[in-house]
Amino acid sequence: MLKGLKFSQGGADEVYAQGYEDLEELKDLLDEDITALCRIIRRPGGEVTVGTGAAATSKTNPGVQVSMVAETNLKLACYYLRHNLDRVSRSVIRTDVTPDNIKKLKDMKREDERYEEPKQDSYPKIDEKSWPDTFDNLNVFLRTYLGEDKIPLMYVARDTVEVTPEARDNTRYESVTDEMIARAPHVHVVGNDTIAHPTFVLNSAKVWDILETMTEGKSSRVIIKPHQRKKDGRAAYFALKQHYLGINAVNDMVTAAEAKLEGYKYRGEGRKQQFSKYVTFQKRQHNILADLERYGYKGLDDRSKVRILNKNIETDIVQTVKAQILADDKLQVDYDRCTSLYQSFINQMRSSQTKEQFNISSTRTKVKDENVEDKYYTREEYAKLSEGQKQKLWKLREERGAKKRKGDDKISRKSYDKMVRRISALEAKEAPAQDDDADESGTEEKKDESSGNRNNKALTRNAVKPKKKD
Numbered sequence: 001m002l003k004g005l006k007f008s009q010g011g012a013d014e015v016y017a018q019g020y021e022d023l024e025e026l027k028d029l030l031d032e033d034i035t036a037l038c039r040i041i042r043r044p045g046g047e048v049t050v051g052t053g054a055a056a057t058s059k060t061n062p063g064v065q066v067s068m069v070a071e072t073n074l075k076l077a078c079y080y081l082r083h084n085l086d087r088v089s090r091s092v093i094r095t096d097v098t099p100d101n102i103k104k105l106k107d108m109k110r111e112d113e114r115y116e117e118p119k120q121d122s123y124p125k126i127d128e129k130s131w132p133d134t135f136d137n138l139n140v141f142l143r144t145y146l147g148e149d150k151i152p153l154m155y156v157a158r159d160t161v162e163v164t165p166e167a168r169d170n171t172r173y174e175s176v177t178d179e180m181i182a183r184a185p186h187v188h189v190v191g192n193d194t195i196a197h198p199t200f201v202l203n204s205a206k207v208w209d210i211l212e213t214m215t216e217g218k219s220s221r222v223i224i225k226p227h228q229r230k231k232d233g234r235a236a237y238f239a240l241k242q243h244y245l246g247i248n249a250v251n252d253m254v255t256a257a258e259a260k261l262e263g264y265k266y267r268g269e270g271r272k273q274q275f276s277k278y279v280t281f282q283k284r285q286h287n288i289l290a291d292l293e294r295y296g297y298k299g300l301d302d303r304s305k306v307r308i309l310n311k312n313i314e315t316d317i318v319q320t321v322k323a324q325i326l327a328d329d330k331l332q333v334d335y336d337r338c339t340s341l342y343q344s345f346i347n348q349m350r351s352s353q354t355k356e357q358f359n360i361s362s363t364r365t366k367v368k369d370e371n372v373e374d375k376y377y378t379r380e381e382y383a384k385l386s387e388g389q390k391q392k393l394w395k396l397r398e399e400r401g402a403k404k405r406k407g408d409d410k411i412s413r414k415s416y417d418k419m420v421r422r423i424s425a426l427e428a429k430e431a432p433a434q435d436d437d438a439d440e441s442g443t444e445e446k447k448d449e450s451s452g453n454r455n456n457k458a459l460t461r462n463a464v465k466p467k468k469k470d
Helices: 009-017 031-042 068-087 099-114 131-144 153-157 176-183 198-214 221-227 233-245 247-263 275-295 302-311 316-326 335-352 379-384 387-399 413-442 444-451
Strands: 047-050 057-060 187-190 193-196
Touching: 009 031, 031 068, 068 099, 131 153, 131 198, 131 233, 131 275, 153 176, 153 198, 153 233, 193 198, 198 221, 198 233, 221 233, 233 247, 247 275, 275 302, 275 335, 302 316, 302 335, 316 335
Parallel strands: none
Antiparallel strands: 047 057, 187 193
């Protein structure tokens, strides 16, 4: 085999003489080890005996020449052995180690040598609103993160521990990366025992470090905490996955997405609502549900998508399109084509009509000149007001500076009590003047009779003269 790699007979003998007698021992040689080995073969040092008997003499050991090609081939051959035996669990015999076979991995070896581990600030982030996206990003990252022996760390988190026996593995892998993820060993046999592979233990710890960094400051940290002592990255990964993407968690996410689909309505074009936004919202929920299909959800079929699309359109202006869809079996299973029909119809209507005519959502809630009093209304009283009265009421309240709280359609109790106190204070302040006026008006006739000069006896013609004093 070594002679096939361009070693001379003497060079091959020297490699064998150094103790590398089989492929398992040879594969552990790294590039720097091979460089040192070839240096020793070229210049071993010491002396050798030349001749026999009385003619025997000693001289400096001249060593054996090893060409640069042979040294380079040996480095690539050892990489080839490590890849097959340690990374993809394939058997190798000496006749497999040929220049043609080993050169197939030349580019991959160079890529491995140039590889640099990513920094912590490039680790994926947790999106607690979308755990499917979180795990998608994490899995992509683990595929590109090369651990010990330059194996993609995603192999630590694959579903099965066992590797399919080579004789029964007929899979056509799309890439060498996929093959390593599927076939890199988790365990190996030592004597009669099966124990964790040393490389796997190191790589599982790397996965733990990534998860620990990702969950820092997050509630999800408690999920992986039990595996901290052993730094068991594989166990921590599946603990997170089971908690956030297990059957119950997936059911909750499906229920939430379906509720959003059912609850979002389209009532016509307006400043805050357009058909394009309506479609975008629905497609976002479709994508969430599609992501959950990998975790047991059966999926939302095309007919259901179109049914929900039509059901939640609550405006008669597109009734023509809706009728066309309901009458066509092919349209009823083609969501994208249906949304295109609606959008095209709406665009045509917008170009041919004025905004006031076309804006259904605004004309339905047009403020009328309704008579309404600006006062506190109980929930029951407020419910009896017409839409026009409600808007008129809030217009009056806005004019006096009242602020409407989000989700609240009535004056708060606190504001009402404050208003009552202010009115009471004003009434108390004005009370004396009002009482005087009332008294004066109520006794006006008495005042005229008792205090006016008209009835003063001293000023009348028939007044009684006062008696003289004695």
